[in-house]
Structures are given as structure tokens and as C-alpha cells.
Amino acid sequence: MQTLLIEGCDLLTVENGNVRFLPHQDILIEGTYIKAIGPTGSLSVPKEATRLSAQGLLAIPGLINTHAHVPMVLFRGLAEDVTIESWFNDYIFPLESNLTPEDVYWGALLGLAEMIEAGITYVADHYFFMDEVAQAVSEAGLRANLVWAVFGHEGEQKLARTVEFVKRWQGTAEGRITTWLGPHAPYTTTPDFLRLCAHYARDLDVGIHIHVSETAAQVAHSHQLYGMSPVRVLLESGVLEVPTLLAHCLYPEEEDYKILADHPTGIAHAPKTYLKLGMGTAPVSRFRSVGIPVGLATDGAVSNNTLDILEQMRLLALTQKDAAHDSTVMPIAEVLAMAFLDGARVVRQDGVLGALKPGFLADIALLRQDRLAMFPRYNPVANLIYSASAQDVDTVICNGQVLMQNRRLLTLDRERIKEEVQRRLERLNQRVPGRRIATYPV
Numbered sequence: 184m185q186t187l188l189i190e191g192c193d194l195l196t197v198e199n200g201n202v203r204f205l206p207h208q209d210i211l212i213e214g215t216y217i218k219a220i221g222p223t224g225s226l227s228v229p230k231e232a233t234r235l236s237a238q239g240l241l242a243i244p245g246l247i248n249t250h251a252h253v254p255m256v257l258f259r260g261l262a263e264d265v266t267i268e269s270w271f272n273d274y275i276f277p278l279e280s281n282l283t284p285e286d287v288y289w290g291a292l293l294g295l296a297e298m299i300e301a302g303i304t305y306v307a308d309h310y311f312f313m314d315e316v317a318q319a320v321s322e323a324g325l326r327a328n329l330v331w332a333v334f335g336h337e338g339e340q341k342l343a344r345t346v347e348f349v350k351r352w353q354g355t356a357e358g359r360i361t362t363w364l365g366p367h368a369p370y371t372t373t374p375d376f377l378r379l380c381a382h383y384a385r386d387l388d389v390g391i392h393i394h395v396s397e398t399a400a401q402v403a404h405s406h407q408l409y410g411m412s413p414v415r416v417l418l419e420s421g422v423l424e425v426p427t428l429l430a431h432c433l434y435p436e437e438e439d440y441k442i443l444a445d446h447p448t449g450i451a452h453a454p455k456t457y458l459k460l461g462m463g464t465a466p467v468s469r470f471r472s473v474g475i476p477v478g479l480a481t482d483g484a485v486s487n488n489t490l491d492i493l494e495q496m497r498l499l500a501l502t503q504k505d506a507a508h509d510s511t512v513m514p515i516a517e518v519l520a521m522a523f524l525d526g527a528r529v530v531r532q533d534g535v536l537g538a539l540k541p542g543f544l545a546d547i548a549l550l551r552q553d554r555l556a557m558f559p560r561y562n563p564v565a566n567l568i569y570s571a572s573a574q575d576v577d578t579v580i581c582n583g584q585v586l587m588q589n590r591r592l593l594t595l596d597r598e599r600i601k602e603e604v605q606r607r608l609e610r611l612n613q614r615v616p617g618r619r620i621a622t623y624p625v
């Protein structure tokens with residue numbers, strides 16, 4: 184079994200709502216797990232252990248991205264300053280009709296490389312041609328929960344094919360890949376279609392990852408069609424009987440809180456997308472107060488532009504303070520608890536991810552703290568939330584394997600990926616009138 188010793192780092196973890204910052208620590212990794220943590224020089228280390236000097240670096244749990252469309256990096260910058268309806272119907276859905284499986288493979292590699300550079304070691308991804316995304320994850324070395332997004336109009340046969348995808352990739356890549364089902368949203372499916380998804384999910388013993396209640400208009404539309412909120416549609420179609428990852432949920436109705444709290448649900452929160460699309464913000468504190476975990480997410484790079492959870496941590500704090508007109512709301516410890524622990528709960532990995540402690544999986548990001556914006560270091564935790572950027576991530580480890588060291592990617596070829604993406608751009612940027620993969624209801 185491979186043994187790795189991270190030597191002399193500072194370490195940040197959150198336990199029972201308290202932030203623990205420990206200077207000058209060693210982390211011993213055995214195989215894929217953290218074996219021991221202690222003050223530098225205090226651990227008994229097998230002499231064959233590989234040593235990784237981390238003097239001055241800050242170790243945090245590998246960041247968890249609870250909702251993304253990773254290959255959308257292929258369209259980054261193509262839909263700016265437009266309404267949500269136009270974003271979907273004039274840009275995203277037409278552009279996505281250009282995608283081939285091979286495009287998705289290279290787009291996934293680009294997005295995964297960007298995430299490794301940003302200290303992200305886990306992503307819940309919701310997209311198409313997911314065999315190619317799974318292949319990319321397998322090569323990149325991250326951990327991922329993957330779903331093949333499916334629309335109601337694509338029919339039961341297409342849904343059955345996504346079931347085959349779940350079976351094909353479940354538990355692969357040394358256990359780094361898990362697979363669920365991914366009906367796109369209540370507004371792009373029907374209750375009957377969702378009922379069938381829930382049936383398959385129960386059968387497969389997997390969860391469901393779905394967009395819900397992103398705008399007030401979507402909620403009103405659901406009332407018009409079905410006489411109930413989108414969350415109640417999920418309840419009545421049986422979706423909430425299985426673990427459910429809800430992307431966004433900005434507009435829950437009063438009864439939705441209890442429905443979600445009574446079921447195995449978690450929410451993915453992507454503040455940069457909400458700010459860019461002028462969507463408002465989710466009632467994060469209220470969700471958490473009734474026991475619904477809320478993790479951080481980047482969403483896709485066409486609404487967010489970066490796949491960067493550090494940036495989401497900062498925006499989470501700022502948007503919640505702003506929405507409440509109260510600077511004491513969303514303190515640093517709560518931001519960290521959400522990013523680390525809630526993130527792990529949302530993707531059903533609590534107890535093995537989201538903290539640095541013995542027995543947890545060895546998913547770790549090490550950040551430099553030597554930029555002037557990180558000095559002085561009275562409060563390294565405040566520096567992390569309010570000053571750090573993805574550029575400060577120095578070294579990334581996932582499942583005990585070093586994926587980046589001194590900002591050099593070890594599993595992926597950054598230049599090759601850029602070349603492969605570059606030669607696809609002209610074709611991918613075409614929008615043919617009337618050709619789109621789905622329609623957003625206006």
C-alpha cells in the first residue's frame with residue numbers, strides 16, 4: 184500500500200461548528216485514506232513513505248462542487264447579459280445541439296483540469312454523453328457523482344439508456360465514480376416521467392440529481408399546470424423517497440421546507456450564477472435551520488464563467504449578508520461548515536469527505552499563503568474566505584493520489600487539452616435557428 188507524508192502544513196478543519204486551525208502539522212496517508220495527523224515530526228512514519236514538503240501551505244479538505252455541467256466550459260463567455268429565457272432558448276439549448284461525444288470528452292477534461300487547479304476534488308456533474316465524462320474523470324483522478332441529464336420529451340427509451348449508464352459506471356475508477364439518475368427539471372419533464380425516474384432509482388438503489396424552483400416564474404408555471412409547487416411535484420412523483428440533490432431551489436414555498444426536511448434531500452447553492460442571471464438568492468439559513476444541508480456549487484461555466492468553489496464561498500458570505508442587511512449573518516465558521524461538511528452531506532459522503540481527520544478519504548487541497556493579500560496572517564481563516572483565490576492552490580490530492588504539485592498537473596496535459604478544445608470552437612459556436620436540444624417554457 185502506498186504511503187504519503189505531507190510534512191509541516193497548517194491545517195484547517197471544522198468540527199461541531201467550530202473552526203480548528205492547527206499550524207505545523209503532518210498528515211500521513213495510507214492508500215486512499217488519512218491514517219494519522221499530528222504536530223510535525225510526531226507521527227511514526229514507515230521509511231518507504233513518499234514525503235511531500237508542505238511548509239507554509241494551508242491544508243483544507245478537497246473542495247466539493249455539488250452541482251456542475253463541467254463540459255459547458257466549451258461555451259464559456261457565449262451567453263452574457265441576457266435573460267434566463269434567452270440564455271436557454273437562444274444560446275445554451277441551440278449550442279448544445281452541436282455537441283458530439285468527443286467534444287464532451289475534451290470539454291470535461293478542460294473543466295476537470297480547471298477544477299483541480301482550484302482545489303476541487305469532488306464534483307456532482309449533470310450533463311450529456313456521460314460515458315465520455317466518466318472516462319475523463321477516470322483519467323483526471325478526481326471523485327465524481329455523475330448523472331446523464333434527460334428531458335421528458337426524449338422519452339422512456341432515453342431514460343432507460345441513462346439507467347444503463349448508471350449500471351455501467353457505478354463504483355468504477357477505484358471507487359471514485361458513483362452514478363445517479365438526472366431528470367433535468369420538473370419544468371422539462373412531466374410528473375409521470377419523474378415517477379418512472381423514481382421507480383428506476385429505487386430499483387438501482389441510487390439517488391436523483393435535478394434542478395428545481397430556480398425562479399418564481401417556474402413555481403407559478405407549476406401551479407398553473409399541476410396545482411402545486413415543483414417541490415410537491417417531486418414529492419408526489421416519489422422522487423424524494425430516494426436521496427435527492429436539488430440544484431438551486433431559490434423559491435421554496437412555505438410547505439416545501441417541511442417536505443424537504445422530512446426527506447433525504449440536499450441543496451446545491453451557486454451564488455455566482457444567481458448574481459449573474461439576476462435570480463435573487465436562496466433562503467440558505469432557513470434551509471439549514473430545519474436540517475436541510477446546503478452545499479456550494481459552480482453550476483456550468485456559461486452562467487458562472489469559473490469552476491471555483493473558493494469564489495463561491497466568498498460570494499455565499501457576501502450575498503447572505505447583503506440579503507439580510509446584516510453583517511453578522513453567515514460568519515466564517517458557517518461558510519466553512521457549508522463548503523466542507525454540508526457539501527459532503529449533499530453528495531451523501533458525510534463521514535468520509537469534508538474534513539481532515541484519520542479514517543477520512545485522502546482528498547486534500549494545499550494552498551499557498553504567501554501573496555501580499557494573505558499577509559499578515561492574524562486570521563488565516565478570514566484570509567481563506569476573503570482573500571484567497573484559485574491561483575493560491577498549490578497541490579491537490581484525491582484518493583491518496585497527487586493530482587497537482589507546485590501547480591503542475593500530474594494526470595492531465597493542460598496544453599493538449601487547450602489545443603483539442605481550440606480546434607472545435609468554430610463548429611461549437613454555430614447557432615442554427617430552430618435547432619435546439621430542448622425548450623425552456625416561457
Ligand SMILES: [Zn+2]
Nearest residue numbers: 394430482483
Ligand atoms: Zn444546473
